[in-house]
Each structure stands twice: as structure tokens, then as C-alpha cells.
Amino acid sequence: MSDVRPFRGLRPRNDLAPRLISPPYDVLSETEARALTAHNPHSFLHITRPEVDLAPGSDPHGGAAYAQARQTLDAFWGQGWLVQDDTPCFYIYAQTWRGRTQVGLMAACSVAEYDAGLIKKHELTRLDKEQDRADHITALDAQTGLVFLAWRDRYPRVRAAMESGRAIPPAWEVATEDGVVHALHVVSDPAQVAQMQAAFREVPVLYVADGHHRSAAASRVCAARGGAGESDRFLCGIFPDSQLQVLAYNRLVVDLGDHGLVSFQRALERDFVLKIGVDPTPKGRGHTTMYLGGGQWIGMSPRPGIVPTDPVGSLDASVLQERVLGPLLGIDNPRTDQRISFVGGIRGHQALSQAVDQGHAAVAFHLHPTGLDQLFAVADAGALMPPKSTWFEPKLRGGVVVHDLSGGRR
Numbered sequence: 001m002s003d004v005r006p007f008r009g010l011r012p013r014n015d016l017a018p019r020l021i022s023p024p025y026d027v028l029s030e031t032e033a034r035a036l037t038a039h040n041p042h043s044f045l046h047i048t049r050p051e052v053d054l055a056p057g058s059d060p061h062g063g064a065a066y067a068q069a070r071q072t073l074d075a076f077w078g079q080g081w082l083v084q085d086d087t088p089c090f091y092i093y094a095q096t097w098r099g100r101t102q103v104g105l106m107a108a109c110s111v112a113e114y115d116a117g118l119i120k121k122h123e124l125t126r127l128d129k130e131q132d133r134a135d136h137i138t139a140l141d142a143q144t145g146l147v148f149l150a151w152r153d154r155y156p157r158v159r160a161a162m163e164s165g166r167a168i169p170p171a172w173e174v175a176t177e178d179g180v181v182h183a184l185h186v187v188s189d190p191a192q193v194a195q196m197q198a199a200f201r202e203v204p205v206l207y208v209a210d211g212h213h214r215s216a217a218a219s220r221v222c223a224a225r226g227g228a229g230e231s232d233r234f235l236c237g238i239f240p241d242s243q244l245q246v247l248a249y250n251r252l253v254v255d256l257g258d259h260g261l262v263s264f265q266r267a268l269e270r271d272f273v274l275k276i277g278v279d280p281t282p283k284g285r286g287h288t289t290m291y292l293g294g295g296q297w298i299g300m301s302p303r304p305g306i307v308p309t310d311p312v313g314s315l316d317a318s319v320l321q322e323r324v325l326g327p328l329l330g331i332d333n334p335r336t337d338q339r340i341s342f343v344g345g346i347r348g349h350q351a352l353s354q355a356v357d358q359g360h361a362a363v364a365f366h367l368h369p370t371g372l373d374q375l376f377a378v379a380d381a382g383a384l385m386p387p388k389s390t391w392f393e394p395k396l397r398g399g400v401v402v403h404d405l406s407g408g409r410r
Contacts, residue, residue, distance in 0.1 A: 001201040002118070002151070004107040005233060006088035006193050010142070010402035011184070013083050016042055017172040020081065021182065021397040025049050025145065030060065042081060044399025046072045048144055061132045066139035073140050073402075084404065085188065090196050091401050092165040092185035093237055097178075097394040102243040103166055105196070106401050108233035109149070109206070111222040114215055119149065120379035121208045123387070124335075125216045133217030134224075143218065143235040143403040146396050147211035150372060151203050153240035161199040162240075164192065180394040184401070206238060207379050209372075210392055221405075235403035237396050241372040247345030247391045248282075248369045250352055251320070252361040254339045257329045261292060264328065264363075271306050271323045275299040280349035282368040288316055291353050291364040311377040316367050317386040324365075335387050342388040345369065 012020040019040055025048035028036070033049040034056075046053060050069035051060040059065060076082045091106035113119050137143055153159065170183040187193055208215055218234030225231040256264050268274060278299035282289050286307070288300045302319060312318055325331040331340050341361075343351055352364035370389045378385050 002203040002206050003110040003113055004090075004105065004197060004200045004236075004238065005109075006090045006187075006197070007108040007230065007233065007403055008085050008088055009091060009106070010077065010082045010084050010404050011091070011186075012172070012399060013081055014172045016081055017184070018174045020044055021174060021176075021399045022048070024395050024398050027395060044144075047076070047140075048398050061128075061135070066135055069136060070139045070141075073142065073144075082402065085186070087188060087190070088193065090165065090187040090193055092162065092168070092187060093396070093400055094166060094170075094183045094185070095394045095396075096181040096183075100243070100245060102239055102245070102394075103162055104237045104239035104396075105162065105165070105200075106146070106235070106237050107200075108230065108403055109147070109236040109238075111219050111227070111232050111234060113206075114234070115219055117382075118204075119206045119208065119215070121212055121215070122375055122379040122383070122385045123208075123212045124384055125212050129213040130216045130220060133213050134220045137217060137221050137405070138224075141404070141406045143214075143405065144398065145211065145214045146235055146237045146400075147215045147218075148209045148392065148396055149206045149211075149236050149238045150209045150241050150244060150375075151206050151238060152376070153242035155199070155202045157199040157202055159240070161196040165196060176397070178394070182397055182400070200238075206236075207376055209239075209244070209375070209390070230403070230405045233403065235401070241376075244372060245393055246369045246372065247393055248367045249317070249345060249388045249391045250343045250367055251325070251334075251365040251388075252341045252343060252352065252355050253325070253329055253331065253363050253365075254341075254360070255362045259328065264292075265298075267328050268300065268324065271303055272300040273303060275301070280353070280366060282316075282366060285316060285368050285371075287368060288320060289349075289366040291349075291356050291366070292362070293356050295353075297349075297353075297366075310383075311374065311381050312383045312385065315370060315374060315378075315386065315389065317370065317389045320365060320367065321386055344391040346391065346393050 019042040022044040034052045037043045037045050037052045047069050050065045094103045165187045168185045170185050173183040175181045222231045277296050280297045290298045331337045355361045
């Protein structure tokens, strides 16, 4: 079962929500974060990117940054910019973008279930990034970053509970600069809270869609505190797979290694059928497109028998890595190799061709989006996906709700 619990959230004062909720901390450069906060003292980035209030060049992962984040969080609460609910609540977070709406439950999830594998993951984490998030949580005595979870939408009681929560008039509704409309509904009635909690017990497993470092950090903080206070819980936004949209996560490579254009294409033809002049967007799974310049995209379809049948090996990203990036371009570890970069599908194929045409890359690969069913299959197998396999849109905003580990701000 999924043990989700209500909590006394710290959340924006309703009238300040338009200025307070912010892009997630990990999609911005320091320069971009400083620009967004320069004339907005209410931005939640002051807490998630505290280096914006320190001198340029300051260590964003140092003690001074964490202390600044705590000072700012306390100031936001002390000035009434963030308010705390008097009783434990659930929070319904709805986002509408390009005619689609996704509705998630913001709740405190169980570290014990995460540690036991009932909240399944599919990515490796880096210890330095885990430590950064753990230090941030410890300094603030609060979790400010959502772990984005998904569940298989096949439980009518859960669907009904979510619909009843969304029927509550929103505390606020905000349209952000990226065209997304965000709304927060607060479920505070004890009977409705209990009904929602009971409904989620029917869900046998949850899946980490995004936030592997944040969930791992919460586990580390819980272990360090022995589960004291609310450290045995971590802040999650839980969404049904039926509403989520996954975009492609594409690749740019700066050079062709030992190959020229002609020899590279000939090498590709051993494993792929190439078709010149295709639409830039792949037409489905098992199809990738490539751009080498000259205004034409090239379709790449694997030849029969080269695609494995296991959940990881069958992914388009895996096929590209095992048949092209590694053996032909010498990129054996895409996590660390500086010759490869990753471009979220939100930027479209134009960003890929532009990078090649301007000489920033020699080749671009446009993948078909990885499906939630594929992510679930990998996680169920206890396996790991290739890095940068999924790009979710719209992004969950920072500052929508904060999980206070102290049980009440002091």
C-alpha cells in the first residue's frame, strides 16, 4: 500500500503566490536565478538558490549558502509571506498547459517505503548532489523540493478522492510566464483527509518520475535523525500516469570522433536504415532522427534483430548509446563525457539544428519520448534507465508548499 500522510504545510500567502512560486531550482543557471530575483524579494528562489543573495562567485553548496537559505525561510515565515496551516492537510496541485491538465496530490510520503523499494526508482544518484540536498534540508529543518511521483491510474477510489479535492475552490490560481496555469486546493476537512489517505492505500507502489536526489537525501536525513520529528516523511507531488506528458530528451555531440561525415553515415548503416529528408520529429518508438547540417534531417530505423527485448535495452536511448554513441563516437559514459550535452524536448527540434548549424555541435539526435509504461517496466525490473531519458512538462514550481520537519516553525 502507499502510506501518504497529510502535513501542516508552509505555503504562500494567497495574494503573494504570483510573486512567490518560482521555477524549480535545478533548471536555472546562477545568472538566470539572479535575474529572476533581482527585483522580486518574494521569489522562492531566494530560498532554493540562496547564492543569489551572496556575492557572485560564492559557493552555492557551502555553509554560508545554507545559512542564508535558513535565514530567508525564517524571514518569509516571520513576515507572513509564508503561512502554516493549523492542522495537517493534503494539497491538490493542478497545472494546465497547452490544453492539458495534470492534477497531483502533495503529501508527505514514507521514507521507510522508499527504503524498502515500495517507492521505486530508476536512476543512479551522485553522492555530492545527495549531500547538497541533505545539507539544505538539515539547515532549513524543512523540505522545499518536491519529489515528483507517479502511479498507475487504475484505482477508481483514488480518482474519486482526487476529484473531490479539486472541487474545493482553489486558495490561489496563477498563470506563469511559460503559459502554465497553476492552482492549489487545500484539503483540510478531517473526514475528507481520511478518505483520501484511505484511498491511496489501494495503490501498491509509487514511482519516482523526477527527484531521485531529493528522495535519497530525505532518506539520509531520516537516518541521521533516527526518524525523529517528521524526518521519516518526504515532500511529494503524486500524479496519475494518465495525465502526465513526457517529452523527448535529445542529444548533441560536439564532434564525430575519428569519423568524417561520409564514414560516420556508412558506419551507421551497419545497424540502421537511413532515410534522408524526414520530418525532424521521430514518428514513433524505435525511430530516431539525426541532423548533421545542410538543412536535412535523417531518419534512423534499427535493422531487424539489433534491439534487445529487455526493458532497458529496448529503450531508444539505450539503442542509441549502445550502437552509436559508445562504439562510433567514443562516448562510453554519457554521465561524465564533456563531448555530449542533453536538450529537453521543450526546446523543440529547432534548438538541435541551430546548434549544429552554428558550429556548437557536429551531430544532433532527436529521440521519441520515453513512455511512462517503459519507465514503470524498468523500475519494476529493479533496473536503471540511461541518463537523461525523460523530460516532463510542465515543471512543478518551487514554493507551492513546504514540508516543515520541525512540526511548527519557531
